[in-house]
Amino acid sequence: MSDPVGALSLNSSALKQEELFPIREVSRLTGVNSVTLRAWERRYGLLQPTRTESGHRLYSQADIESVRSILAWTERGVTVSKVGKILAKSSSAKAASAPVYEVATASEWQQWQTQVRIAVGCFDDLQLDRLYGQIFSSYPLPVVFQDILMPLWQDLLMRHDDVSQASEWLFYDTFLRGRALQRLHAMRSQTEERVLLAALPGHCRELELLVTGLLLSDSSAAVTVLGVGQPLGELAYLCERIKPLGLVLFSNQPPNEQLPQTLKRLALAVNCPVSLTGACADLIEDVLSGTAIACLGSEGRLMSRRLQQFLAGHLDT
Structure with missing residues (x-):
């Protein structure tokens, strides 16, 4: 397999010096006007741009990703006032859970995304x-899904109404669904225990x-995904x-008032432990505290670990 670093023509100076963008360029890239960014x-x-000596704002690639994350949350119906808490929790979880070999710069992931976007x-x-194989290697x-592949999928989805974007999103979505199903099937064949x-x-x-x-999924239990609907x-x-x-x-939408009671009734009806994951779990965690339902969060580096702790009886709910 070819060297992914070579394929991207990365060099040490490019990685050491992070590119910074003026506010007008961030507005162009994200579709968010300057007044809203300020x-x-x-x-x-929610944003912490650096400033030039003359006071002009400069945004890093990480800031741009934050803008896109904010847009994704607000598209789901989460108010801007609540987004900060969610982003802070996600950032803290990533920092606490990622070993040294997982740490990579936002600019490095962006270069992979650029190559994928061109394809x-x-x-x-x-x-x-x-490219998919190189990224996984x-x-x-x-990191592959949460930091590289899915942010691009989300970006294409939000631009769905632009010329040609619907076809590009559908092409990319179909490709990723096929690869995800292949990996789920391979994991399922390694163990009979399942969730x-x-x-x-x-x-x-x-x-x-x-x-x-x-x-x-992990080595002790594979996940059987039930159909949407x-x-x-x-x-x-x-x-x-x-x-x-x-x-x-799983839910990526804000919870409504009826959801806690719906989940509690379901937990009483089934003959196994029940947990919640996705964006909704971050928003409803306080409400479900003390119930039999565990909130696993939406951070991919922690979800599997928290699930195993819950199934073993070692995770507070």
């Missing part, structure tokens, strides 16, 4: 497959659910027939 900084503390724009499935699974993963109806797209299945009312029947180690529910 408000996110001043009112909510997607050309609808070149062979080149996309080569360089980083562990959580069921189901999405709350209407709360995610299929790829988000499949990637979550990959992030939750799985009725909650039939989960008790499935758990009775399959007898999984646990049931994980």
